[in-house]
Amino acid sequence: MQVTSSIREPLITGGKTVRDVSEDISRQVEGKPTNLWWVAFGISSILLLFGAYCFWILLWDGVGVWGLNKTIGWAWDITNFVWWVGIGHAGTLISAILLLFRQRWRMSINRAAEAMTIFAVICAATFPLAHMGRLWIGPVWSLPLPNTFGSLWVNFNSPLLWDVFAISTYFSVSLLFWYMGLIPDFAVIRDRAVRTGHNVRAAIYNAMSFGWSGGAKAWMRYESVALILAGLSTPLVLSVHTIVSMDFATSVIPGWHATIFPPYFVAGAIFSGFAMVLTLLLITRKLFRLEDYITIYHVELMNIIIIITGSIVGIAYITEFFIAWYGQVPAEQYTFINRAFGPYWWAYASMMTCNVISPQLFWFKKIRTNLVSTFVISIIVNIGMWFERFVIIATSIHRDFLPSSWSMFYPTMYDVGQYIFTFGLFFCAFLLFAKYFPVINMAEVKSILKSTSEKK
């Protein structure tokens, strides 16, 4: 027998029945897109087109169109790469780590969060691919494939190569996990289409559901697969940002060469990821009227994770400073003083304000249960986390060892354009997902309905 807790707030409100869940979630897949959806899709497409133009110029003319110079060889591209990869982490945290911890509140939000992960990783991948210059051979040369140079193999000692493996594994395993979750829900839409006589739709969704039957044996295997994938994804997601941080930490550049980087980057990734999940879900919830499934309680729980990870990030910033002083390496000390008080002080100040101070507002229950303040702070956190990466990357290298090499970074239209390209790509993909795929995991929500829904 299922036990209903009288202490915890219900996860699903509005007195929903199992049937209502299929109805509410499938309806938006079956109906025509709303005008609001078209407006959002139109804006995203314009961003994508403008970005695609900038991307094309970049590929045609080369990386020289960016604002990079001899001193600052990495700036917006790697900043955006790390930012997008970090955003992806929340999706896996929600779907895998919260599954292992049996947190049932993940069930309403995991589908959209995982979709966000996948699209964010695709966006992230465009930056290193573009930076390699020749898009058509870069991906081939970064893999250990036989070639006509000997074969000359890739360097397995390099963190950049680890990154190739980490990001591609992360992408493909996240895709698998997400798709496994979608299989039973595609079958729901298939059977509804069969009932209403939409044969083409039924055939498409049947193919996408791999002919899912819903038998007890299939469910038993399915649950086993979900648990193992969660178990595999958990160390995977932690390894991904660890390896991303090693791109910096294994170098000998003051400001990058820090052992604190892996945990610090992982916490920052989850922090920014949850902020992006909130930004997206607050919009999705409104657009598709999912207020009964994604409740204020869900928002509050996510905000609590933002306080925790935001505080970890804050402690990491302070620790870095302390270690720079305590380590007594002049170059390291100079880098950190320059970071806070040098020409990029404004970036550092933005990072501190957005990431350390703003999430602390969530200690007030009124603020963390208010949708407007949550939305605003979630965007502030995303801006802050972008600045964090920019601060780490640009301020550590812009004052080179020789003062004659000192430089500043000024982004060109193509730096900005490439970033806009990924925004267009991300939002177009997310809107298509939200329209044609069930945005909430129906099977999982149905399974908890009896024990944790508000009764009429």
Place this chain on the structure above:
Amino acid sequence: MQSNKNFVVGIFDDEDVLLHAVEKIRHSGVRIDEVYSPFPVHGLDDALGYRRTRLPIASFMFGLMGTILALFTQTWMLGYDWPMDIGGKNYASLPPFIPVTFEFTVLCASWGLVITFLIVSNMKPYSWPRSYDIRSTDDKHVMAIDLAHNKMSKDEIGRVLKENGASEVNEKNF
């Protein structure tokens, strides 16, 4: 048209009623072919007497294969086939090979697992499942009982289903 497969189909509205019904129905000597549910019902596999799935073992084997393959490939490429002097470091040493080995292990374990799952569950994009009741993906739990596997008559099975909380009892021929 002559139908060669005759099923009695019991419809259940509630997962807890279903779970108790499965035990009692099996106890009364009826052989249940399969129960189709819109969501996973915990304990149903045990109630139906299914053996635990061996998918975890398959996944472990695929993972192990990935580990060995990744370690062997890296050591062979950088240690034997084309040794490269990178900052005077050892040609082949274990620590820098661990990240790629780990990622490749996860990759093989996950893909191997999911492909095995699709194969053993006989799931293909072009196959349609046999539908005993179209509502089984919506809100009903559907119990399929093959008459050929049972000695009892249709009516007797129907009576047992009703007694144990089935909201409907239908017949289905394929």
